[in-house]
Amino acid sequence: MNESREVDLVVVGLGPGGEALATGAAKAGLTVVAVDKHLVGGECPYYGCIPTKMMVRAADALAEARRADSLAGAVTVHPSWTPVADRVSNDATDDWDDRVAVERLEGAGATVLHGTARLAGERVVVDLADGTGGTLELLAARGVVLNPGTAPAEPPVPGLEGTPYWTNRDAVRTTSVPDSLVIIGGGPIGCELAQVFARFGADVTVVQHGGRLLPADEPEASAALREIFEHEGIRVLTDTEAGRVQYVDGRFSVELSEGEPLRAGQLLVAAGRRSNLEGIGLDSVGLDPSDLQVDERLRAKDGLWVLGDVTGHGAFTHVSMYQSAIALRDVLGEDGPPATYEAVPHTTFTDPEVAGVGLTEAAAREAGLSVRVGQADLGASSRGFTHGPGGAGLIKLVEDADRGVLVGGTVVGPAAGEILAMVTLAVHAAVPTSTLRTMIYAYPTFHRAIESALADLET
Ligand SMILES: Cc1cc2nc3c(=O)[nH]c(=O)nc-3n(C[C@H](O)[C@H](O)[C@H](O)COP(=O)(O)OP(=O)(O)OC[C@H]3O[C@@H](n4cnc5c(N)ncnc54)[C@H](O)[C@@H]3O)c2cc1C
Numbered sequence: 001m002n003e004s005r006e007v008d009l010v011v012v013g014l015g016p017g018g019e020a021l022a023t024g025a026a027k028a029g030l031t032v033v034a035v036d037k038h039l040v041g042g043e044c045p046y047y048g049c050i051p052t053k054m055m056v057r058a059a060d061a062l063a064e065a066r067r068a069d070s071l072a073g074a075v076t077v078h079p080s081w082t083p084v085a086d087r088v089s090n091d092a093t094d095d096w097d098d099r100v101a102v103e104r105l106e107g108a109g110a111t112v113l114h115g116t117a118r119l120a121g122e123r124v125v126v127d128l129a130d131g132t133g134g135t136l137e138l139l140a141a142r143g144v145v146l147n148p149g150t151a152p153a154e155p156p157v158p159g160l161e162g163t164p165y166w167t168n169r170d171a172v173r174t175t176s177v178p179d180s181l182v183i184i185g186g187g188p189i190g191c192e193l194a195q196v197f198a199r200f201g202a203d204v205t206v207v208q209h210g211g212r213l214l215p216a217d218e219p220e221a222s223a224a225l226r227e228i229f230e231h232e233g234i235r236v237l238t239d240t241e242a243g244r245v246q247y248v249d250g251r252f253s254v255e256l257s258e259g260e261p262l263r264a265g266q267l268l269v270a271a272g273r274r275s276n277l278e279g280i281g282l283d284s285v286g287l288d289p290s291d292l293q294v295d296e297r298l299r300a301k302d303g304l305w306v307l308g309d310v311t312g313h314g315a316f317t318h319v320s321m322y323q324s325a326i327a328l329r330d331v332l333g334e335d336g337p338p339a340t341y342e343a344v345p346h347t348t349f350t351d352p353e354v355a356g357v358g359l360t361e362a363a364a365r366e367a368g369l370s371v372r373v374g375q376a377d378l379g380a381s382s383r384g385f386t387h388g389p390g391g392a393g394l395i396k397l398v399e400d401a402d403r404g405v406l407v408g409g410t411v412v413g414p415a416a417g418e419i420l421a422m423v424t425l426a427v428h429a430a431v432p433t434s435t436l437r438t439m440i441y442a443y444p445t446f447h448r449a450i451e452s453a454l455a456d457l458e459t
């Protein structure tokens with residue numbers, strides 16, 4: 001089938017934001033063609049947030065059971081990956097089948113196509129994945145939305161190519177736990193999965209070429225997480241470069257910039273992401289994919305909106321969804337608040353969770369702000385004390401002293417992502433720190449430690 005069609009809107013790439021935008025535009029009465037080369041919904045539901053958080057939940061349950069000894073008596077733990085693999089396959093991903101998502105989008109009134117799309121000047125060309133080798137040319141009167149996301153980056157490590165190493169996409173599909181696992185990369189993916197597989201019995205080593213785990217977070221958070229990882233038996237090698245990789249007789253060996261090579265049953269590469277904008281045809285409309293800028297309504301140019309991870313405002317589902325709502329209003333010609341990114345929160349779902357919002361202390365100083373920081377030891381708070389094992393953590397607040405408002409905050413601890421919510425609100429709404437100090441904090445909650453960190457701002 002080689003045909004041309006005129007429609008109102010074409011959405012290329014159906015990550016969380018693209019799917020939501022296509023749904024909203026179709027419900028608003030536009031004729032919408034929504035195209036994805038793989039699964040409708042993108043990385044988050046099939047290979048990212050949802051399956052990995054099911055894995056984290058299972059690993060946390062094991063850790064809690066192991067803590068029971070010192071709190072409530074003996075519990076015997078026999079880890080099994082079977083319920084994890086079953087939940088990921090049956091409940092999270094429908095065995096990596098997007099039929100439900102496709103039907104939902106079609107139910108909203110959109111036409112859904114599986115195929116690889118690219119811009120060709122005024123038109124969008126779709127190479128259909130229906131096995132016919134056909135193409136479809138679409139002319140979109142209102143415009144085109146790109147939400148193509150990212151793919152796992154392959155670092156330039158000699159010998160890596162051609163080995164059966166894992167990326168996040170393989171790790172979430174595994175039906176067994178390797179006896180040993182080397183992870184290249186100590187970012188959010190590397191850290192979350194290191195703890196999951198270690199708690200299920202794998203001997204795990206994280207190789208991180210920077211100086212610390214989670215380098216985008218506060219150094220205090222990285223140090224706290226490293227201590228906990230090492231206490232749990234996870235080996236953390238920082239300032240270490242992975243060298244030649246070999247795969248012989250079903251085992252990996254990884255040479256290192258220093259020390260003995262590592263040997264393991266599996267290798268996970270979690271060394272960042274590669275933008276899917278390359279090859280999507282931006283050059284055909286005069287734009288450079290390696291330096292794409294979007295405005296506060298996600299417009300790259302008239303009639304072209306781009307959203308999600310590739311915009312560089314935080315590779316998180318909530319950013320993709322936030323941008324999607326703003327771009328949808330613009331597509332529909334509606335007014336509304338523009339996109340701002342001062343209070344983008346994130347949570348890495350290790351145990352303890354590492355959650356942050358806004359600027360780190362270093363970023364605030366680099367921005368030339370008059371910075372005051374305040375810290376509190378979560379483990380030493382009343383709630384941390386009563387919680388006991390697993391209750392360690394910290395709170396760090398960053399204040400712009402001239403304005404008297406928080407511009408950033410970090411929480412490490414159990415449910416840190418939830419505790420962070422009030423710091424996110426404070427940064428977002430620029431609530432004066434003097435107002436935050438007069439609030440009553442329930443006793444004994446974890447969030448009450450924020451009051452101690454606020455008091456520490458004054459010292
Ligand atoms: C292991 C892992 C865990 C994560 N955990 C979290 C978490 O806990 N919380 C969180 O907020 N975020 C998390 N993320 C990040 C989150 O998955 C992404 O930020 C989110 O998916 C938003 O991405 P996106 O909207 O840019 O598009 P994506 O989800 O990447 O989707 C893009 C879609 O575009 C399609 N596509 C690309 N090019 C084309 C083309 N030319 N034609 C047609 N279709 C195309 C792709 O097939 C894909 O379906 C995690 C990511 C990973 C990898």
Ligand SMILES: NC(=O)c1ccc[n+]([C@@H]2O[C@H](COP(=O)([O-])OP(=O)(O)OC[C@H]3O[C@@H](n4cnc5c(N)ncnc54)[C@H](O)[C@@H]3O)[C@@H](O)[C@H]2O)c1
Pocket residue numbers: 155156157184185186187188189190192207208209210214215240241242270271272273314315316346347348349
């Ligand atoms: N809970 C969450 O919200 C969550 C969880 C997972 C992923 N994510 C999103 O997905 C994105 C991608 O995650 P990621 O962890 O792959 O990427 P990342 O870019 O955040 O971290 C990759 C890490 O790998 C290191 N690295 C790169 N090349 C290396 C090499 N050759 N040797 C050793 N170390 C190397 C980098 O220093 C970096 O710290 C994240 O930035 C985040 O936005 C979010």
